[in-house]
Amino acid sequence: MLKKALMLVSGNAFGSALLLMRNLIVARLVSPEDYGIASTFAVAMSIVEMLSYFGLNQLIVVDKEGDDPKVQRALQGFQLLRGVMSGLILYAIARPYARFLGVEEVTWAYELMALLPVINGLQHYDIHRLKRHLVYRPWIVSQSVPPLIAVITLWPIALLYGDYRIMLVSLFIQNGSMVLLSHVTAERSYRIGLDLALMRRATVFGWPLLLNGMLLFGVFNGERLIVGNQLGMAQLAVFSMSITLTLTPTLVLAGACQSLFLPQLSAARDRPDAFRWLGVAATEAGLAIGLFLILGMVLFGGPLMHLLLGEKYSAILVLLVPMAVLQALRVSKTGASTVALARERSGNAAAANLFRVASLPLSWFAVRETGNVMTVVSIAMVAEMLGYLLSLRLAARRAGLDLQPLVLPSGLSALACAVALFEAQIAPPRTGFVENLDWTRWAVVLTCLAALASMTALRGYLIRRLWRRG
Structure with a gap:
């Protein structure tokens, strides 16, 4: 058990170190003003996550029926629906958000970022379901490899762009890689479904996490x-x-x-x-x-x-x-x-x-x-x-x-x-x-x-x- 815990921690640490490296490289490549704009992309994504986080990835682990393929399909469907709704929210707030920060000229970037929650909504939940059986490798791969890909691809991106767009493209590469790897490492075929009863149960489960997420956003x-x-x-x-x-x-x-x-x-x-x-x-x-x-x-x-x-x-x-x-x-x-x-x-x-x-x-x-x-x-x-x-x-x-x-x-x-x-x-x-x-x-x-x-x-x-x- 200790070995598995260490594996989880080391995988998380590796991914965090790579994201830190990505931020340092981008900061070195662009001007401070452009890095300031790039840092607002992460804040924008946090706003959307704060408003829509229900802990579905945790629910499939702790729910007694989490191994049921029907439950997994319903949770994946709810996740996709949540992603679409989050994308619409991000698109709607893009212009006010840019105006609030005094960078209206990059409104288009925040609007384009509305696709990211939709991409994340296509995530395969096997990487979370397998944790029920103490199988952590798929989750670790999906969390640590995408940051590595994001770092490796910074150089060719920088050859095309020399400003905050480096971070924007990198975010799409990282999130797209994570979703792709969640499917590559999955055991089951990907299916989605809608179950109103399960959605209500997931909402009851997730509203305290939603509240805490709002507080953490402030922190x-x-x-x-x-x-x-x-x-x-x-x-x-x-x-x-x-x-x-x-x-x-x-x-x-x-x-x-x-x-x-x-x-x-x-x-x-x-x-x-x-x-x-x-x-x-x-x-x-x-x-x-x-x-x-x-x-x-x-x-x-x-x-x-x-x-x-x-x-x-x-x-x-x-x-x-x-x-x-x-x-x-x-x-x-x-x-x-x-x-x-x-x-x-x-x-x-x-x-x-x-x-x-x-x-x-x-x-x-x-x-x-x-x-x-x-x-x-x-x-x-x-x-x-x-x-x-x-x-x-x-x-x-x-x-x-x-x-x-x-x-x-x-x-x-x-x-x-x-x-x-x-x-x-x-x-x-x-x-x-x-x-x-x-x-x-x-x-x-x-x-x-x-x-x-x-x-x-x-x-x-x-x-x-x-x-x-x-």
Whole structure:
């Protein structure tokens, strides 16, 4: 089972790394303004997914009749219908969306993107159904190979286009490849059907996921829309790239932690002592991910970004560490949400995200008044810190998470975030590795190490796992 979990995580990490590489290559090939426009394509797709996500791919796995060919045909039919409806929505909002971002000249691109949900609607659901039988290879292939194809084809696309259209064509290649591979790796023939009763059942199953998807859209894309609307495409390019660079590793590692701890927490529900200990270890793991991200960005972020993106993205250097702190605060909620999920409290994660979503109007007002993107990051940090405290409180009350052992790790992690922000403010951006050995960076390193050393439950968990393997 552990081998399968590692295979899933590595496949997801590989696909995420390739998409990050694709974004870096496109950013290097085009101007910041064009990359800003290219980054709005992903936001547009997220809007459509947010409005139409019902978790059909999860339903075919958990539903007791999910293996029935009739159910699969009905879900594939519903998926295609959802894709057509999503395409119509995207086409309808294309002009207002372009006007909102001040790029009406690319309305045609958003209208063309309306075909993408329809293409995705043709996906074969065998890649999801086979998960019921612990067969993950088709799903992994469909998630990891298309990003590879998208990266490989960037060069010939760049020979034809030298602007944001590179990303537009790449999105069509990636999504088309994913759908094609879902059919190539399928065991059953592709059929579609319509079943009103199943559609109602799928809607009942999916509406909480739809609600959480709306909240996650606000978390991941709300500030991007604000920056694009108020500060323009060049600023959006820098802001989006700083998000991408810091968000991608936390998403991958947070998914790995949830895959690792959730089955063990679920199995330990009837053993209070084991559950409490694992719950503390899982929460500390979320904190540790954030600390490693901060360390990486403080020590190596500037030189790596200068190497990868060049001088035209030099403005990103002042955002890297604050954005890393923001993502560290966001990912810190992962552990408590996993503990609650093990007790079937799926609403805790959504509740913890409410602060971030509620802060968006304040961010809009602040950036309009100041014209400074750092105000958006600062407001989001406060919202995420409140979300972390709420996630702990809810997990303690609803799932029995023991908070006392988490006081010191949480406090030292907060101190590490504060020291990193102080270092970023007083120290000039650095683009060389030899500039890393000064007292401000040593202060960040020492506080992060102190916070990691205080995580006794996580350390004990890792030692036990290594001992068993040995």
